[in-house]
Amino acid sequence: MYSSLPISSSLHAHLWQSYSDRPVLYFSPKVLHESYQRFLLGFDGLVTYAVKANASSLVLDNLASAGLTTFDVASPAEMQTVRAALPSAVLHYHNPVRSLVEIAEAKRFGVQSWAVDSQTELDKLGALATGTEIAVRLHIPVAGAAYDFGEKFGAGPEQVVALLRRVKQRGLTPSLTFHPGTQCTDPAAWVRYIEVAHAVSQRAEVDLERVNVGGGFAVWRDRQAPDLERVFTQISDCVKALFGEKSPALVCEPGRAMVASAFTLATQIKALRGLRTVFLNDGVYGLLSEFRDLGVSQRYQAWRAGSKLAGPSAAYTVFGPTCDSIDKLPSPLHLPKSIQEGDYLLFSEIGAYSLSLATAFNGYGGCEIVAVTDF
Ligand SMILES: Cc1ncc(COP(=O)(O)O)c(C=O)c1O
Structure with missing residues (x-):
């Protein structure tokens, strides 16, 4: 197994200690x-x-x-x-x-x-x-x-x-x-x-x-x-x-x-607005670009401080971080109603046509890549 990056022990170890505002793509060489x-x-x-x-x-x-x-x-x-x-x-x-x-x-x-x-x-x-x-x-x-x-x-x-x-x-x-x-x-x-x-x-x-x-x-x-x-x-x-x-x-x-399965994307909720609208720090101009063509993958989870959020859920409209109003996922995400600003959404199986399609529109689209032993 080879990585030119230092390997953090796991996605969760890194996420709770070192996430700093930018989307992170976690990569597992294993x-x-x-x-x-x-x-x-x-x-x-x-x-x-x-x-x-x-x-x-x-x-x-x-x-x-x-x-x-x-x-x-x-x-x-x-x-x-x-x-x-x-x-x-x-x-x-x-x-x-x-x-x-x-x-x-x-x-x-x-x-x-x-x-x-x-x-x-x-x-x-x-x-x-x-x-x-x-x-x-x-x-x-x-x-x-x-x-x-x-x-x-x-x-x-x-x-x-x-x-x-x-x-x-x-x-x-x-x-x-x-x-x-x-x-x-x-x-x-x-x-x-x-x-x-x-x-x-x-x-x-x-x-x-x-x-x-x-x-x-x-x-x-x-x-x-x-x-x-x-x-x-x-x-x-x-x-x-x-x-x-x-x-x-x-x-x-x-x-x-x-x-695809070698990468998991950690995005963060920047803001919650009105009734069931979420702004993320990544979107269809960034690493979620393929969702616009293939539809939203159902492989996502919401997390807060080391715990996966559960409980009753609802459909949320999801916008990305740019100023463009079409920077929006093509269908809602079903998220726990308890979600708050600062919570994380993890998208798994995201390694294909994500980095290769991301744009730098509005100064977004970049990410940190962190190699991990485990998701
Ligand atoms: C010639 C060719 N081979 C292979 C691929 C990879 O396809 P996939 O990512 O669906 O496995 C593509 C995708 O565009 C292609 O054009």
């Missing part, structure tokens, strides 16, 4: 290692990490020290950050739309796998070493995710057939990639994609070197813990059943499910 181990043990292929979910050096250093070698990067800036943490990192550039300048930079970084979803983007890559992996990105409509990426990325089956053939003709290594959509709880979404991946490879008469099943693995946002092992098993069983001896190697690139 929990991050456990998440990585869960993928390593359960997923039948190469486990990579989607850096966009949380590019902090704490996360990258810990994953590298735990043995993770390969990273899904979306930009040259992410490549730079990853290589600072692990100079030998293998880079998968799986953002399928790139400028010529970005392509040139990525080549300097020695990118080893490129996702493409159109002929023009394939052509734009120019000369590549023979055997370079091109992961053709498939999109089909599937249900089961909090939101789908299909409007923006991915080629339909017909186009994937043509792209796979073109990749092979060019002497490059044909693979296939997809993303079932974020916070996807239903294994059927991956299964459907794998069925289509098999069908297009048959039609193209191209053997796939690898199938990258993306991210999209869900984390706990309410009372239901996601069953990742069920997803892993169905992915593996489906590939073996369809492809048999010609089964491609599997790759996954989780962001959210790798990192």
